[in-house]
Amino acid sequence: MSLSRFSDFLRTPSLVRSITALLVLAFALLLLVNVGTFVMIQRTAKVNATIEHAQLMRRASRTVMIAMLDAETAQRGFLLTGRSEFLQPFEEARHDMEPALVFLEETAAKDPELDTYVKRMHSLADSKFAEMDATLAMAREGRIGEAIQSVRSGEGKRFMDDMRATVDQFDEAKSNRIAERTRSSQQSGMLTVIMDALAAILVVILAILSAWMVRRYVAEIQAAREQVDALNVGLEATVLERTGDLMRANEEIQRFAYIVSHDLRAPLVNVMGYTSELEQAGKIVEKAIAEAEKEREVDKEVVVAVREDMPEAIGFIRASTEKMDRLINAILKLSREGRRNLQPETLDMTAMAQGIANSVHHQTEASGAKITVQKMPTIESDRLSMEQIVGNLIDNAVKYLDSERPGEIVVSGEEAPGNFIVYRIADNGRGIAPRDHERIFELFRRSGKQDRTGEGLGLAFVRNSVRRIGGTIDVESELGKGSTFLLKFPKRLNLSEPGAAL
C-alpha cells in the first residue's frame, strides 16, 4: 500500500517530487564532498608519513656515510700516530652505523630500487670496514709501512668514493620521490578544493532552484486560494440571489392569491346581493299572484315558475356562491398565514396539546372517546403555527372517529436524532386509503365517505404551516384501523434559514 503510494509519488510529476529530488541531490553532493575531503585528509596524512619516513631514511643513509667518514678519519689518525685513542671513534662509528644500516635494510626491503642501493651501501660498508680492519690489524702488528701501502693502493678510497656516490644516488632517488609525492599531494589537494567549490556552487544553485520552486508553488497555492475565495463569494452571491428570487416568487404567488381572492369577492357580493334582491322581488310577485288567485284562475306555468322554479334556482345560486365564498376565504386565509411573521418561543407542547384536548372535550365526551396526551419535549417554534397544526390534527382525529368502536386518540412525542423532535397524533378512527395519503394534504381535496362537513382545507393548512416552520408531515394509516400523523420539526426554529422565510 505505502509502497505503491511511494511509486505513485515517484511517477507523478509534482512540485513536491521535484523539490524532494533537489534536496536529495544537494545532500548527495554534500556527502560526496565530505567523503572526498575525508579521503584527501587521509591521503595527505599518509603522504606526510611517507615523506617523514623518507627523511628518516635519508638521515640513516647520511649516518652511514658520516660513520664511515668518522671511521676512515680514525683509521688514518691511528695509522699516522699509532696512538690507540684514535681508534675509539672508529669503534663508535661502526657502532653507530650498524643500526642505521639495519633500519635502511628493513625499510627498503619492499622497494627493489632502494634495496639495490642499500645492499650496495651495506656491501661497500662491509668492504671498507674489512679494508680498514685489515690496515689497523697491520698497524697494530707494527707493519705500518704495509698498512700505509695498502691505503696508498687506493682501494679504501675507491670504496669511499663508491659509497659517497651510492649515498648520493640514494639521496637523489629519495628526494625525487618526496618531490613527486608532494606534487601529487598538492594536486589532489587542489582537486579536492575545486571539487568542493564546484559542489558548493551546485548546492547554492540547488538551493536557489528549490527556493524558486517553493516560491512559485506558494504563489500557485495563493492564486488557487484566491480563486476559491472568489468562487465562494460568487456562490454565496448566487445562493443569495436564488433565495431572493424564490422569496420574490413566493411573495408574488401569495400576493397573487390575495389579489385574486379579493377580486373574486367583489363580483360575488353582486351575485349574492342581487340574488337576494331577486328573492325579495319574487316574494312580491308571489304575493301578487296570491292576490290574483283569489279573483281568477292564474296560468299554472306562472305559478310553478314563481313558487317552485324561482326559489329552487335562487337556492342553488345561493348555495354555490356561499361555497365559493368559503373557498375564496380559505385561499385568503392561506395566503395571509403565509405572510404572517413567525415568532419563535419555547413551547410546552404537553400543555398546549392538553389545552386543545380540553377544548374538544364536549365532543369526545358525547361520543365516548378519550384523548391521552403523553409527556412531550418542548420545542422552540412559532406558537400560533404550532397551535393551528396540533389543533387541526386533533380536530380531525375527533371528527373522523369510527362509530363502531370507542375512540382513542393518543398525542405523543420524543426527540429524534439530528436535533429534531417528532410528535405523533394517533387515532383508531376510520383511517385513510393508501391512495389518498398524499391527496389529503392538497387544497379542497378530501378522502373517504363525504359525510362530514368541511371544505378540504384543514390538512392543506396544516402542511403549509408545518413547512413554514421548517417541519415535515407524514401520515401512516390503514383503512378501518386508524391513522397516525407524524410531525417532525427542528428543535429550534431558525428564521435565518432561507427555507423558513419562504
Next chain:
Amino acid sequence: MTHPVKIVMVEDDHGHAKLIEKNIRRANINNEIKHFDEGGAAIEYLFSEEVLTNGPLLILLDLNLPDMSGTDILEKVKGNERLRRAPVVVLTTTDDKVEIQRCYDLGCNVYITKPVDYESFAGAIRQLGLFLSVIQAPEIE
C-alpha cells in the same frame, strides 16, 4: 345643519354602488348621493370650487379602483385644508390588516369590510345609514 350632507360615493362596481344606494335608502337616508366609478373624476369633483364652497359632505370610498387606489384619494382629501374634516367611510372588500391600519393612519374615519353574505351586507349598510343619520358632518368652509 344648514345644508343637508351630501354623500359622495366612489365605487367602480356598479352593482355594489346600486346595492349600497338601495340599502342606504332603505334606512331612510334621503341625502343626495353622488356616484363616481373612477378615482380621477371623483377627485376632480371633490376639488372643484362647487364642492369646496358648498356644504358638508361625506365620502364613501372603495379602495380597489381601476385608475388608482382609494388610499390615494383618502390621502388627498385628508391632506386638503378644507376637505380634511369631511368624514370618510372606507367601504371595501379588502380586510387586510395592513391595509386597514394604513387607511386609519391616513385619517379615514370608519373602515367597513363589505361582507359577501348579503344579509350582513345589507345590515352593515343600513347601520351605516343609521350612523349617517345621526352624525354631524362639519361644514366645509
